[in-house]
Amino acid sequence: MLRFILTKLGVLIPTFLGVTLIAFSFIRMLPGDPIELLAGERGVSAERHAKLMADLGFDRPIWEQYFSFLWGILHGDLGVSFTSRQPVLEEFLTRFPATVELAGCAIIFAALIGLPAGIIAAVKRGSAFDHTLMGISLAGYSMPIFWWGLLLIILFSSPDMLGLTPVSGRLSALFWIDQDTGFMLIDAFVSDEKGAFKSAVSHLILPTIVLGTIPMAIIARQTRSAMLEVLGEDYVRTARAKGLKPLRVIGIHALRNALITVITVIGLQVGVLLAGAILTETIFSWPGIGKWMIDSISRRDYFAVQGGIVLIASIVMIVNLLVDFMYGLINPRILHRR
Amino acid sequence: MIKRGLLATAALASMLTMGAVTAEAKTFVYCSEGSPEGFTPALYTSGTSFDASSRNIYNRLVEFERGSTIMQPGLAESWEVSEDGLSYTFKLRPGVKFHTTKFFTPSRELNADDVLFSFNRQWKADHPYHKVSGGTYEYFSGYVSFPDILQTIEKVDDLTVKFTLQKPDAAFISKIAIDFASIHSAEYAQQMMDAGSPEKFDQEPIGTGPFQFVSYQKDAFIRYQANEDYWSGRTPLDKLVFAITPDAQVAYQKLAAGECHLVPYPNQADLAAIEANKDLTVDSQEGMNVGYLAFNTEKKPFDDKRVRQALNYAMNKESIIKAVFQGAGNAAKNPLPPTLWGYNEEIQDYPYDPAKAKALLAEAGVTDLSTNIWAMPVKRPYNPNARRMAELIQADWANVGVNAEIVSMEWGEYLSRSQKGDHDTVLLGWTADYPDPDNFLSLLNCASAKSGGNRARWCHKEFDDLFQEAVKVSDPEKRTQLYEQAQAVFKEEAPWVTVAHSVVHKAMSNKVVDFRIDPLGGHVFYGVDLEE
Numbered sequence: 001m002l003r004f005i006l007t008k009l010g011v012l013i014p015t016f017l018g019v020t021l022i023a024f025s026f027i028r029m030l031p032g033d034p035i036e037l038l039a040g041e042r043g044v045s046a047e048r049h050a051k052l053m054a055d056l057g058f059d060r061p062i063w064e065q066y067f068s069f070l071w072g073i074l075h076g077d078l079g080v081s082f083t084s085r086q087p088v089l090e091e092f093l094t095r096f097p098a099t100v101e102l103a104g105c106a107i108i109f110a111a112l113i114g115l116p117a118g119i120i121a122a123v124k125r126g127s128a129f130d131h132t133l134m135g136i137s138l139a140g141y142s143m144p145i146f147w148w149g150l151l152l153i154i155l156f157s158s159p160d161m162l163g164l165t166p167v168s169g170r171l172s173a174l175f176w177i178d179q180d181t182g183f184m185l186i187d188a189f190v191s192d193e194k195g196a197f198k199s200a201v202s203h204l205i206l207p208t209i210v211l212g213t214i215p216m217a218i219i220a221r222q223t224r225s226a227m228l229e230v231l232g233e234d235y236v237r238t239a240r241a242k243g244l245k246p247l248r249v250i251g252i253h254a255l256r257n258a259l260i261t262v263i264t265v266i267g268l269q270v271g272v273l274l275a276g277a278i279l280t281e282t283i284f285s286w287p288g289i290g291k292w293m294i295d296s297i298s299r300r301d302y303f304a305v306q307g308g309i310v311l312i313a314s315i316v317m318i319v320n321l322l323v324d325f326m327y328g329l330i331n332p333r334i335l336h337r338r
Numbered sequence: 339m340i341k342r343g344l345l346a347t348a349a350l351a352s353m354l355t356m357g358a359v360t361a362e363a364k365t366f367v368y369c370s371e372g373s374p375e376g377f378t379p380a381l382y383t384s385g386t387s388f389d390a391s392s393r394n395i396y397n398r399l400v401e402f403e404r405g406s407t408i409m410q411p412g413l414a415e416s417w418e419v420s421e422d423g424l425s426y427t428f429k430l431r432p433g434v435k436f437h438t439t440k441f442f443t444p445s446r447e448l449n450a451d452d453v454l455f456s457f458n459r460q461w462k463a464d465h466p467y468h469k470v471s472g473g474t475y476e477y478f479s480g481y482v483s484f485p486d487i488l489q490t491i492e493k494v495d496d497l498t499v500k501f502t503l504q505k506p507d508a509a510f511i512s513k514i515a516i517d518f519a520s521i522h523s524a525e526y527a528q529q530m531m532d533a534g535s536p537e538k539f540d541q542e543p544i545g546t547g548p549f550q551f552v553s554y555q556k557d558a559f560i561r562y563q564a565n566e567d568y569w570s571g572r573t574p575l576d577k578l579v580f581a582i583t584p585d586a587q588v589a590y591q592k593l594a595a596g597e598c599h600l601v602p603y604p605n606q607a608d609l610a611a612i613e614a615n616k617d618l619t620v621d622s623q624e625g626m627n628v629g630y631l632a633f634n635t636e637k638k639p640f641d642d643k644r645v646r647q648a649l650n651y652a653m654n655k656e657s658i659i660k661a662v663f664q665g666a667g668n669a670a671k672n673p674l675p676p677t678l679w680g681y682n683e684e685i686q687d688y689p690y691d692p693a694k695a696k697a698l699l700a701e702a703g704v705t706d707l708s709t710n711i712w713a714m715p716v717k718r719p720y721n722p723n724a725r726r727m728a729e730l731i732q733a734d735w736a737n738v739g740v741n742a743e744i745v746s747m748e749w750g751e752y753l754s755r756s757q758k759g760d761h762d763t764v765l766l767g768w769t770a771d772y773p774d775p776d777n778f779l780s781l782l783n784c785a786s787a788k789s790g791g792n793r794a795r796w797c798h799k800e801f802d803d804l805f806q807e808a809v810k811v812s813d814p815e816k817r818t819q820l821y822e823q824a825q826a827v828f829k830e831e832a833p834w835v836t837v838a839h840s841v842v843h844k845a846m847s848n849k850v851v852d853f854r855i856d857p858l859g860g861h862v863f864y865g866v867d868l869e870e
Contacts, residue, residue, distance in 0.1 A: 030750075032750015032752075032753070036751075036754045037749065038476065039753070040753065041753070042480070042791055043790045043791035044480065045790070048480060084376060086537070150587060154591070157595055158591055159594055160594075168583055168585075169559075169583070170558055176561060178553075283588060284588070285583045285584060287557030287558040288557075
């Protein structure tokens with residue numbers, strides 16, 4: 001077990017260094033710098049440009065800037081956002097709960113629908129249900145998020161159409177609740193404002209569906225194929241031959257083994273969710289890290305972008321690591337493999 | 339037991355009444371277009387930050403009348419200008435209270451120390467607050483270059499402040515009426531400094547304005563409530579919420595669904611639908627801006643004014659504006675917008691006349707001219723679609739034998755390379771910082787030709803002398819005359835093609851009463867009301 005953990009961690013360190021290098025260099029490769037964008041149409045004199053760049057530390061040699069970025073990471077300091085003048089880590093942490101809340105709901109939504117759908121499709125392979133489901137999931141998988149989001153808003157939120165859900169945001173502007181945890185469902189629940197929790201839930205519905213659509217499609221397809229593979233195995237046939245109830249064969253014997261693939265897929269969705277969150281958050285004015293990253297990139301806020309990328313990548317890496325450990329728990333053979 | 343029951347009932351009753359009060363409170367929801375960078379206007383340059391701070395929380399010594407550019411007393415009741423135009427003495431309004439909030443209770447009213455604090459923070463490098471929150475003051479140090487204008491700021495007595503200038507600046511009063519010159523509480527600043535958290539001063543603002551800050555949930559809401567003690571009278575609204583909604587399409591849907599009352603920048607494409615909706619209204623006003631095409635007058639053949647005039651004649655401005663602005667813009671003949679004083683009505687624009695253009699090009703000995711048109715990659719009110727505009731200009735110029743290639747690049751690079759003069763011709767524009775012709779015409783003077791803000795790189799002695807003279811005199815009539823003359827020189831010399839002044843639109847619910855479009859592009863909610 002220890003060996004397993006050490007090997008996994010050994011891979012993580014170079015990956016992490018690679019991420020820091022990419023995060024640091026890519027934003028600087030974009031043409032235009034923060035001072036020019038700030039000055040806009042007015043222009044900025046060469047002297048003032050040089051002074052402001054120096055104030056931000058951008059006049060130092062590039063390798064020195066990179067090492068001070070690494071040094072900062074080791075000390076938990078990701079620098080100060082050029083736009084808000086506040087520490088990047090703080091900026092990230094105040095927005096992160098919003099993204100976690102949305103991504104969490106989206107993955108639960110995706111798994112709750114994708115898993116059973118995939119299982120049923122596998123069991124009823126070749127049936128009309130199977131074909132329909134695979135067709136829908138292919139459509140879901142290829143869905144352009146931006147278009148899908150706007151379509152749902154027009155359909156469900158527009159007063160001329162259904163008018164059922166709010167258009168955007170996390171809460172109606174009429175509720176004035178304190179942000180204690182940053183998780184709106186919790187904050188609204190514990191607040192004394194009547195109706196706030198309902199408002200928070202109703203604001204979550206559309207973004208959850210939009211962000212959950214692609215993972216749901218992937219989960220459904222992967223569950224189906226994993227189940228099909230397992231259902232063809234000898235031990236399943238044996239179980240059936242022993243006269244076990246079909247539900248028990250599918251639920252215990254087949255599903256447990258199929259889950260290894262499915263959990264990997266769900267784990268990998270964390271990356272997809274964080275990427276999808278960028279668009280979903282933009283459409284629904286959802287105040288999470290996705291929207292913050294987009295704003296920071298367009299403002300060439302170097303510290304915010306490089307810090308944000310490193311934090312997001314770290315989260316994806318940690319989740320993948322946890323997924324690896326979970327395999328071990330589900331399938332102990334992996335732990336002992338040399 | 340009975341006592342506890344009574345208490346509970348009383349608590350419940352009070353909660354219910356509180357609930358009732360909240361329900362009746364007039365809450366105005368504004369679908370703002372983005373997140374503010376912070377709440378101290380002097381630190382920032384975006385209109386989004388100004389809307390969230392200076393325009394609703396703070397006051398300035400001198401202010402603009404709501405919905406106009408007419409100057410009126412703000413925190414200064416009155417002011418005097420010395421004969422030589424070098425000193426300005428402001429009498430402060432007595433009895434002005436700073437906001438009392440959860441995080442600050444003022445112990446005194448506004449006085450001269452607050453004015454000194456607000457300016458010295460931006461000016462003096464050794465001021466304890468100078469470096470707080472990044473310490474760059476782009477307006478103070480860059481745009482209005484106060485370090486080159488100010489000599490001293492003195493406290494004469496508690497309610498009198500005297501500004502002395504290094505040289506006369508006729509636009510000084512307009513300049514101190516804009517956002518960066520908002521007045522802060524020196525007492526609050528000291529309190530935050532003593533508490534060891536001076537940056538809080540810029541995040542939890544205290545001002546004297548009609549609304550006071552309640553809370554900011556990043557990228558989501560900014561909440562304000564009415565300042566009960568506002569010196570100019572309490573505002574009719576009880577609460578004001580900025581619901582941050584960057585996507586204009588989504589903002590329109592929110593407006594239609596009744597989730598907000600006003601959308602600042604509706605999509606052109608949605609305007610017809612908004613106007614057709616019986617619950618919504620669109621208000622429009624000519625914006626204080628200009629979109630132009632600048633010729634690089636340092637490059638041949640654009641150093642020859644006949645060539646510049648010819649290319650003016652060659653452009654069919656009306657059809658360009660129709661295609662690019664779709665009704666949201668008017669043809670421009672001057673570098674100043676017509677809503678600004680000093681605008682020269684007499685000027686005749688170059689009419690569309692390809693024959694004349696060809697003749698002028700021939701006269702200048704220019705044949706087979708190959709050039710470029712730089713098209714901005716971003717949407718701006720003064721030019722919503724630069725690429726399309728460039729294509730139309732390209733076609734018009736081709737008719738007179740000029741072959742132009744369209745060049746486009748990333749916005750930051752576009753700005754810096756056009757500043758260095760890499761272009762032949764470039765599309766750009768300007769929106770007023772302060773309502774003074776000086777703000778527009780300084781884009782065309784010799785100093786900015788040198789620094790690069792003058793994209794035509796045009797330094798013309800006669801124009802520059804008129805410009806310099808107008809900054810020195812304080813008599814408004816004389817200044818108007820000088821600016822009118824300068825515009826005539828500009829038109830004759832044609833360093834730009836003045837293309838358009840945009841029209842701004844605000845979409846709002848019919849419940850909104852008395853919202854006035856600010857010609858300077860701000861969103862001011864003082865005096866606005868909501869119908870039941």
